[in-house]
Amino acid sequence: KQEVTQIPAALSVPEGENLVLNCSFTDSAIYNLQWFRQDPGKGLTSLLLIQSSQREQTSGRLNASLDKSSGRSTLYIAASQPGDSATYLCAVKGGSARQLTFGSGTQLTVLP
Amino acid sequence: EAGVTQFPSHSVIEKGQTVTLRCDPISGHDNLYWYRRVMGKEIKFLLHFVKESKQDESGMPNNRFLAERTGGTYSTLKVQPAELEDSGVYFCASSQGLAYNEQFFGPGTRLTVL
Secondary structure (H helix, E strand, C coil), X not given: CCCEEEECCEEEEECCCCEEEXXXXXXXXXXXXXXXXXXXXXXXXXXXXXXXXXXXXXXXXXXXXXXXCCCEEEEEECCCXXXXXXXXXXXXXXXXXXXXXXXXXXXXXXXX | CCCCEEECCEEEEXXXXXXXXXXXXXXXXXXXXXXXXXXXXXXXXXXXXXXXXEEECCCCCCCCEEEEXXXXXXXXXXXXXXXXXXXXXXXXXXXXXXXXXXXXXXXXXXXXXX
């Protein structure tokens, strides 16, 4: 059974700082991994999708990496802004199942 | 292009009542998923439709939950009778085609059972 862990559970940083969010998963037989953002009371916004054959994906100030063999992914946010404050969720799609298995998320606060 | 939509956004019902949640996927997306997050827990998979067929319903908690997708377009998730532990946020997601494609999520329905 796939398990996804996100560390840290919460993170508070000053504006402008670069930061890294971590995600680990127990079963390396995955199709892909998605990073989402969730604002309070809102739905999930897909940020980046990394296929199992890829090592990283970039979108603007975001960069996600994937090391499938070690069961790890990181989300790097450059030059953080207060508008980046949200909960960031990692989810993997693996094996014969097509559903996503989610981590519990990292709650990020960027202080002005 | 419209995203995944869900209705209602909030629902407050009493224990024992029935509630029906609706999801409209992105047009052309054959895959439709239901997930939920109950208080303090991770988002968990409920079931997966491919067009009108249930591909995987291994996450459905019990037989009080019934999902349908008649005609392969929108889907409904009925909870009957609702229990206190059913409270949470119910998300719908859709994707095109193959297993490696991205899933797009709706805003969710917040269900409160009193």
